[in-house]
Amino acid sequence: MTEFSKKQDRDWKKQRFIGASVCILFVFILLFFRLAYLQIIRGEEYRDLSKKNAVRLKSIKSSRGLIFDRNKKLLVDNRPSFNLKIVLEDAGEVKATIKKLGQFIAVPFQELMESIEQAGNGAVYNPITLKNDISRDQLAIVEAHKFDLPGIHIDIEPTRYYIYKKTAAHLLGYLGQINSKELKTEKYPNVKSGDSIGRYGIEKQFETYLQGKRGGRQVEVDSSGRIIKILRTIDPVAGFDLNLTLDLDLQQTAEKLLEDKAGAVVAIDPENGDILVLASNPSFDQNDFIGGISQKKWEALLFDPGKPMINKAIQAEYPPASTYKIITAMAALEEKHININTTAYCPGFLDYGNRIYRCWNKHGHGNISVIQAIEQSCDVFFYQAGIKVGVDKLAQYATGCGLGKKTGIVLENEKNGLIPTSAWKKKRYRESWQRGETLSIAIGQGYNLVTPLQMAVLIAAVGNGGTLYRPRIVKTIKDGHGLVIKKNEPEITGGLPASKETLDIVRNGLLKAVQGGRGTARRIRLKNIEIAGKTGTAQVYGIKKDDKRELKDLKYSLRDHAWFVCYAPAKNPVIAISVLVEHGEHGSSTAAPIARALIEQYIQLPLIKKILPE
């Protein structure tokens, strides 16, 4: 049946169409009555509401998640701040109102107008922030004169507060206002213009957890914008709290010891990779960034020669110096070029390829074994070991130990460091590898570069028997009711490329370096705790043999960097530390004492469950 021909069919068709027309008519009558109801019966009422533009939406800021240390001490809090806002539509003569306001709170007229101009047009009903965080005095004046200031109101909103200023600043990070470009991306669905988002450190990396969710309120306002009635409210949801692995007390001690120096301290729990300390000095006050840092302060930070905006624990790369001998020893033992009994003779120098390579001890170490060589940091022993192993094999062990690549800490801009190979040099400089260069590499000078965090992860692995952990900062993420949202378990990233025998030899050498009679770090020995560690002095400037100047006469910026890496107690370590002091000259005298102080403080705490059963 593709066409209707019979009369009966035509009638049927007509009936269907009449039915459809009636349905449409019915719907249109319904729509018309609804229109009439809104526009005639309730017309007056709605006209009234529209005249006052009375029903508005007010956004309620959520409070950002809190950050705690491993002992549940609060590190980052929120405090109420009084923010001065204006709704242009209600303000009447905007300029006159602003002028009056400026006089009341002693803020230049121009400064207040600037924020209005920045907001642009198209926002007459949306509140514009004039000034964040006004003082109590300013608040009192504005409140007292509120009837002279139409359209001006004060919102009490939560603002970030870093309780310990400058403490763990690089780790915790800071906030900054979101810009219009970021608002356009859909990365921050809950953020509005004028809000702050994490810009650096944990604040940035955990933004989605910390942020929370905005609430809002439908309100009815009077002609000058004051709220008469709250129609409906949706409460904001606070952001999730972070529990860090950081130990606040230890962190503060480390920062205090670094105070007048430039450098970094990293302390790790060797059993799980927990970051106990991650300090970088000089530091900055995160509170300065809230509500926008002033141009002057920002420039001061940027041009400070100590580079406070760089997290030296993960972003600064240094030659590992003698701490690298751990790797050279490991490689030579594993490759069976030496064993525990192999000795080398050190006359204070090595003549290799028509060049003299000096040992740091110009009188020489005499006949020396690998354990003694680690203890006394004999360069000649490791020159010889390095020659036997070769640069590429050395690099293979270094990479296996986690050097030359990111540790995977959840912070931005972590540096890779550099472990040179002959192929790398060919590519980078278009030159072949010189055999003599292997000698520098073997004692951690030359092209080698590592970060303090990499060395901490490495020494922790030596201490715990060979397991490399990914550094963990955030242990758990909890919601406002304490419910665990996310738990980060310790994460093993690999194992040291060394057998138990090899590691035992290396560990023995490290123990002797502190506890032995001729150990390079014997001065930091503690009475009741055995420490195993390695010092290092990274050359910044090579002194020529005929140079008459003594080290101490050198300009600060040319002085050597001081390293110390260690773990304690030597048998069953609960803490592994890496210290780097820029231009600190000697690992044993500037870096090692910092580590000792941390060990003393940490191990005396009753916290260590392994020693004191629960």
Added chain:
Amino acid sequence: MFDRRLIKNFDWGFMALIFLIGTIGLGILYSALTAGNETISVHVLFKKQMIWMGAGFIVMMIILMIDFRDLDKINLFIYAFCVGLLISVLIFGQLGGGSRRWLLIGFVRIQPSELMKIALIISLASVYSTSISQTGLNFRKLIKPAILCAIPFVLIVNQPDLGTGLLLLLIAGSITLFVKVERKVLYIISGICLVTAPLLWSGLKTYQKSRILTFLDPDRDPLGAGYHIIQSKIAIGSGMLTGKGFLKGTQNALSFLPEHHTDFILSVLAEEWGLMGSSILLLVYFIFLLWGLNIAYNCRNMFGSILAFGITTMIFWQIFINIGMVMGLMPVVGVPLPLVSYGGSSVITNMVGFGILLNISMRNFS
């Protein structure tokens, strides 16, 4: 080759109605974009809409060239093409407002779900034109139409665009009811729906439930949809009998109605022209729909008749849902008001529909 009767039979009256609605639409849009706002982007959108309408007109003319009976022959091809577009939107689509609805072709953004509506109507008309009977369709004859609906529905709901998906079902359902379904079948289907609905509901996740509840009751979301409805009602109500005058609307300006040039555009008309203005638009739409039904009724070809009915239904549901929504009678769905709301895909789709109606109307001779 060219049949003179085509010119003689051309439906000038319907064409005039289309122009009338288009002109009213542009007038309201101009006000919606201009009132209280001086930024340049306003004029850009208005110009864009003019361009879309011009393009739509050309598309409409092209459609007039083809005999609508040919659509019957290639209906499955059109259907498959649109389903292909829907699949590619899920894969390559542009993200906007949390869903993938648009496909970027060159520098034009198209919304395949809009074109799908027409394709589905053509296919259903083709199927029903052979299976229609006075006693109504039985289960067996409903299998093919059901599959034809299910495929695009699932694809669109996955974008996710629940509103357009449901609109598709409403259109298909109306056509099916119009061609008549056996009473027994109708009862059984209603029964099945009643029984399975609670089961489906309990199978949904909490956030899905809350999304659907907000969809049905905007007041559950007082900061989003609920707020729009309040502002829209204030705008409409405050227009009263005669309105505040062209470009004099205060509610439509700025921050009050975020969607005032697209989905909530009727509130601009109602505010500025009052009950008089908005009932005139209602009346014009009503005449337009009756005209569409008349075209369907007069068509002697069964495929053409059902097709014309389907297109008219499509326009009807858009009008009803949109106007119902801005007045707080319907859930808040992103359904534009035909030829009035700003939006290229909607203009083109509707123009294609009008083209088909005109096409059927002027070829109504044997």
